[in-house]
Amino acid sequence: MASDLRPPEHQVAGHRASTDKLGPLVDGTGLFYKPLQAGDRGEHELAFYTAFAAHPAVPPRVRDAFFPRFHGMRLLPTPARSAGGEPYPHIVLDDLLAGIPSPCVADVKIGACTWPPRSPDAYVAKCVAKDRETTSALLGFRVSGVRVVDAAGADVWRPDRSELKGIDAAGVRRVLRRYVSTGGGDGIDCALAAKVYGGEGGVLAQLRELKAWFEEQTLFHFYSASILFGYDAIAAAAGGGGGGGAGVRVKLVDFAHVDEGEGVIDHNFLGGLCSLIKFIDGIVVEASEKSASGAS
Amino acid sequence: MASDLRPPEHQVAGHRASTDKLGPLVDGTGLFYKPLQAGDRGEHELAFYTAFAAHPAVPPRVRDAFFPRFHGMRLLPTPARSAGGEPYPHIVLDDLLAGIPSPCVADVKIGACTWPPRSPDAYVAKCVAKDRETTSALLGFRVSGVRVVDAAGADVWRPDRSELKGIDAAGVRRVLRRYVSTGGGDGIDCALAAKVYGGEGGVLAQLRELKAWFEEQTLFHFYSASILFGYDAIAAAAGGGGGGGAGVRVKLVDFAHVDEGEGVIDHNFLGGLCSLIKFIDGIVVEASEKSASGAS
Known part of the structure; x- marks a missing residue:
């Protein structure tokens, strides 16, 4: 197993593994290995996965549809320079993009605030500054990474982190439109909006199902967690409408700052x-109006 | 008109008018006079009321049901020591408790953050500290004031500000239960929960209608605004179920920090x-279960 370990080709956020740095790995059999984060973050994330996997009040449908399955911990060999070559603990999860x-x-x-309320003052101040520099405070979310490939798997668009960091609300809208475009270059045609965002099984339908759970659940507060979207460029280019046919996935990831909900x-x-949801819904509506006026 | 001006008897938050301090006034004919706040807050609030009253995209039903009607500005005589006795500008609004x-x-x-994202750093730091000291950051709201009277209008419960400042999530739940209780003293019986919170026209139904608008509206961001609840102790004590019969009112107030929504x-x-909504729904469910088990 270990011999097939490699950095995931489609990683768009977080630290990337290299010959001298720890980072997430995949093994080609559908598993994803996330190195335990330093300090108490790693322990905290591990504690979340353990609690969440066993929690009787989490609906099985929510756990299966929106969270990576947790497969325990494993010690993996590390790049020599980063951790002295000693085996390092990794959280083992489903590779969310396996099979695409x-x-x-x-x-x-997700979230205007990325800090749990009971964090130390200095950490809060650091997060507030970042939430205001990015779109988090203004929009309630920020785009941390994005990658668009064509049906052959070749990069069409993969902005680097600094490019995403500086964007405003209009920039976020552009990113979310380009994520479902096939135009290449700067061509933002939203050609896949109806297929990826819309329809049964599409991003919007999945986000709305997730929202219904968040209106009720008082178990966990997911500070600084992300939603990872995925779809298959090949399936999306082929016929058939609705997200179900485009291999759309919507999953929560990154649980190092999850807090207990305590009934709230x-x-x-x-x-x-x-x-x-409102941003993406706007894109679907706009795309369908455009296609309706184009057809008439 | 001016001769009948007096501080509203049922004011529960904000500065109270007195012989030497500016504060809101009512005139007994259904109008409420709010002194323009110092600095740019007062101008900001006035600008909001003006824009909101005329905005074509605000549904008339939302404006009428959930906002005080704006009646312009008026100069009113001031207490001598506070402003040199000069006439002072007041925003004229509906008295939201008139007729009860x-x-x-x-x-x-309402809101985990009480600061508009583009505020100066020092103001943000001050607000973040207060949002963390109170329940805002943890619960997404804090109770600023509450007053419960009996059917004769006599005070049953009127905690002072310092008492409300220190409360936690459990304390907030207790306040919201006591708001619909008739027990007197510390007796929290939730006897009016079904009538005030539940039913058609009740608090919960009104909050859910408001929520539906907030899921769509991208015109304004209501930082640091409050929801004011009111009901009539006499009507609530009389027969008939549902909030409609208890004279329930649910209104937004305090718009000195409203931001433009800019499509978000x-x-x-x-x-x-x-x-x-989740807190109040929990109280209604609990009260109905209690009354069902008491009846069997």
Whole structure:
């Protein structure tokens, strides 16, 4: 197994593994290995996965549809320079993009606040500054990474982190439109909007199902977590409408700052999620109006 | 008109007018006079009322049901020591509690963040500290004031500001239960929960209608605004179920920090509103279960 380990080709956010740096790995059999984060973050994320996997109040449908399955911990060999070559603990999860031949991916960090309320002051100040520099405070979410490939799997668009960091609300709208475009270059045609965002099984339908759970659940507060979107460029280019046919996936990831809900809903995540839904819904409506006027 | 001006008896939050301090006044004919706040807050609030009153995209039903009607500005004589006795500008609004003989009132400031994202750093730091000291950050709202009277209009419960400031999630739940209780003293019986919170025209139905608007509206972001609840202790004590019979009112107030929405929903207000709905829904469910088990 270990011999096939490699950095995931379609990683769009977070630290990337290399010959001298720890980073997530995949093994080609559908598993994803995330190195335990330093300090208490790693332990915290591990504790979340353990609690979440066993929690009787989490609906099985929500767990299966929207969260990566947790497969425990594993010690893996590490790049020599980063950790002295010693085996390092990794959280083992489903590879969320496994089985998608040409995955187009977006990582959207949800919530206007990325800090759990009981964090130390200095950490809060750092997060507030970042939430205001990015679109988090204004939109309730920010785009952390995105990658669009063509049906052959070749990169069409993969902005680097600094490019995404500086964008405003209009920029976010452009990114979300380009994520479902096939135009190449700067051509933003939203040709796949109806297929990927719309329809049964599409992003919007999945986000709305997730929203219904967030209106009720008071178990966890997902500070600084992301929603990872994926679809298959090949399936999306082929016939058939609706997200179901485009291999659309909508999954929550990154749980190093999850707090216990203590009977209160996650108003911060829910608010950001509603904002994201509104953005994506706007794109679907616009695309369908455009295609209707084009057809008439 | 001016001769009948007096501080509203049922004010539960904000500065109170006195012989030497500016504060809101009512005139007994159904109008409420709010002194223009210092600095740019007053101008900002006035600009909001002006824009909101005329905005073609605000549904008339939302404007009429959930906002005080704006009647312009008026110069009113001031207490001598506070402003040199010079006439001072007041925003003229509907008195939201007019026509309720024995009003029970609660003021709930909505949103985990009370600061518009583009505020100066020092103001943000001050607000973040307060949002964390109170329940805002944790619950997405905080109770700023509450007053419960009996059918004769006599105070049953009127905690002072310091008492409300220190409360946690459990304390907020207790306040919201006591707001619909007739027990007197510490007796929290939730006897009016079904009538005030539940039913057609009740608080919950009104909050859900408001929520539907907030899921769509991208015109304004209501930072630091409150929802004011009112019901009539006399009507609530009389027969008939559902909030409609208890003279329930649910209104937004305090618009000194409203921001333009610029095409983005008010995720901060919406998240806090959903959290408040969940709290109140929990009280209604609990009260109905209790009354069902008591009846069997």
